[in-house]
Amino acid sequence: MSNRSEVLLALVGFMLDKMMGYHFYLVYDQMIDDLSDPIIRQMQNYGDVAVFPYDTDFTALQQMIRGFYHTGNLRNILVICSSEKTLQLFRMITRRNLQTPSVHWFVILEENIAKDIASVIKEGTQVSMAVGQSTAYDFFISHVNKNDEIVFTEIGSWKWSPTGSPSRKTSPTFSQPLYRPMREMYRNFGGRVMKSAVIDNTPFFKVNVLPDGTVMPDSGIDSKVLETLGKVLNFTYQLVITEDGQWGGEMANGSFTGMIGKVQSGKAHFAINEITITGPRERVVDFTLPYFMESTAMVSRAPAEKNRAFAVFSPFTAEVWLMLCITTLLMGPLITGATRIRGTYFQYDQSQIHSLSDFEFNIYRSLVIQGNFLFPSGWCQRSLFLMWFFFCFLIYALYAGTLTAVLTIPSFEKPIDSLTDLLVAMDKDDFKANVVRGTSNEFIFSLATGGIYKEIWDRFDFDDGYVYSWDEGVAKVLTGKYVYMNAYLGALIRAKRRGLHNFYFGRNTFYPQSYSIACSNGSPYKVLFDSLLIKMTSAGLVQKWTQDEVDKVRSGDTGGSNGPGAITLVHLQASFFIVVIGYTVAVVALIGEKIKSAHIDSHLRKNSVKVNGYF
Structure with a gap:
């Protein structure tokens, strides 16, 4: 083995001793083709090893860096390539956004291109670099200085000697560790x-x-x-x-x-x-x-109080009112008939029998708790009146109690409490959904492929549905039929500024968000x-x-309710309507009677003339 090969293997061994973790990757070119196998065997003594011969496509290396396997642990990549290929490798890392704190790069070069590498990498690409030839190498590590610039700082040197025992052939001198954990570097x-x-x-x-x-x-x-x-x-x-x-x-x-x-x-x-x-x-x-976590709220205008023009009729349904009218109308003829039958068969003085109008009027008086002026002498009539009085008492008690509740406790329009309510309101009442453009609350609707999110988005008015700030969204709610959807806290604070009583927050929230x-x-x-x-x-x-x-x-x-208030004209509109209707009917009846009386007088005068003509 040549001195160069022995020096390179010793240098790799030194760097492996300084690496952390158990996952090692080798990127190399033809510079070390003859040494690739010994280096790989040397790396296998430290942990798992993957080998990537230099390839301009870098697909395999990219898949490894972006893969989920081992991402929680530190991975060490040793690069032994020419200066040009090493620089090209780091350009690819930056271009494809592969910088990650879970990877530490260890680079061996023959010439110092630290400035060139620093100019192409981004923060997050951590590099330790050995630069040298023959038997001596200088070591540099990358970091970001106070001026927000990526620079390489020299931290020591390493030398190899051909003499002595294997443990004494290398002499490293370092002022800082070759590898520093991220927590330590950025503390x-x-x-x-x-x-x-x-x-x-x-x-x-x-x-x-x-x-x-x-x-x-x-x-x-x-x-x-x-x-x-x-x-x-x-x-x-x-x-x-x-x-x-x-x-x-x-x-x-x-x-x-x-x-x-x-x-x-x-x-x-x-x-x-x-x-x-x-x-x-x-x-x-x-x-x-x-x-921070919260959900999306639906904010709409506070439901308006229902019209109380006919509040006095609200205690009973239409069917109940109809039955009351029929029952009241039938009671008069019923009692009149019973009285006449009793008078006929028991030979009572017919002059003591009251007329139908007397009975009907007193039946009505009993219904409205105004007493009764009739004093029936027979037990048949007394029984009928007894049951009728008890019936009137129950009706009056139910009506009075329910009317009191209706008049003192406000009744409001149906609010929008859920996305389903919103969908119905958009279809039936022409409500419009509002979202802030460019936010996640828009994306959950616009990107939906099915379900209620998509149904709402299909009805979304692009001309009138977008707002561009929270303030605009909350303010728009008060101008018409709009439902503003955004995160709860910001909407609540803006609603409080404009008077919380003017707004309604739906009971059901949706889309939990993490900030x-x-x-x-x-x-x-x-x-x-x-x-x-x-x-x-x-x-x-x-x-x-x-x-x-x-x-x-x-x-x-400033306008919120502090509890039941005094009864106003709004509550009693229907009562006055009834009085007005009564006045109107009375006037019409008076005019009718006048016309009828004039007609009778005219007829009598004509008959009188004819009679006088005969005599």
Whole structure:
């Protein structure tokens, strides 16, 4: 074996000793064709090994990096290729977004192309590099400096000597470890300035834009989360506000709008502002563990109180009223008939028998609890009146109790409590659904292939259904037949500002949403964010910050009901209608009687003339 081969094998052995984990991959070209088998056997002593001869397609390597197998553990990739092919390999890693903190790259080169590699890789591609020829190699590791630049720093050297025992042939001198875990590397950002994409969105992240265009945090749940992360990890942050004010929707070319688009394009390191985890977004960003969960609410205008013009009739159904009328009308003839039969067969004075109109009038008086002026002498009539009085008592008690409840407890139109109610309201009452454009609440409907989501989307009015902010959505509800669908907390706070009594929140929510921080693909600090977010939620900080936002909103409620109020003219409209109807009937009857009387007088005068003519 030549000295070069022996040096390379010794160097690989040294690097394998510094690697972590049990999964090793070798990428090589013709430079080491004669040494590939010895290197592979050497790597097999440390764990599982996969070999990838250099291929410009890189399909097999890409499948391995993106595969789910072993993604939870560190994987080590040793690259021994020419400088040109090594640079081409890292260009592919960046172009295909294959950077990941679960892979650490170990590169052996004959010439120093550290600056070239640093210019093509993204944060998340961790590289340890050995550069040298003959028997001496210098070692470099990549990291991101305070100026947000990827650079390589020399950490030591390694030399091989042809003499001495195998253990003494190498002499490494290092100031830092060849491999540092992500948790250790990013435990302290060293005052680095991180860029966070945001939109102005109370109660999660309220911002102020200064005259010079600088975006400053004002308040909000996510503002507190970001502030805490910065203090613990020692970084400051610069807010990057999105021009379109959107969270992030996928466009036809695969790019995203809004905050997700800022992270995807590299204009921001991460985005935090009530960002929902969705499948399409996960393809272009890495989400942290969720730190806030809520569901989507349906907000509609408070149901209007039902018309009380005929409230006095509401205690009974139409069938009951009809039966009362029939029963009342029949009781008069029934008692009159019984009285006349008794008078005929028992030889009573017919002058003592009351007329049908007397009986009918007193039957009605009893029904409305006005007493009875008749004093029947027979037990037959007394029995009929006794049962009728008891019947009237029951009817009056039921009517009075029910009417009291109807007049004192408001009755409202049927509210929209579920998606099924919304679908019916859209079909029968011309209600329209509203969603904020470019949010997950739009996507669950627009991407649905079946079920009630698709049925609602099929009826969606694209001209009048979109709104572009939460404030616009809540305000639009008060202008007509609209149902605004968005996350509960933000809708609740905006409704409180406009008077919560003006709105109705459906009893059933849907589409539970998890909010997290959207980091760039392969973000190496995501694991640190995950750990701190768990601590914040477990300590109740996120819940406290949420309650703080709710408490500081001044409610606009000034017209809510404090319980049953006094009975007004609205409640008694029907009573006055009855009086007016009575007056009208009386006037008509008076006119009728006048006409009839005039007709009779005229007829009598004619007859009188004829009689006088004969005499």
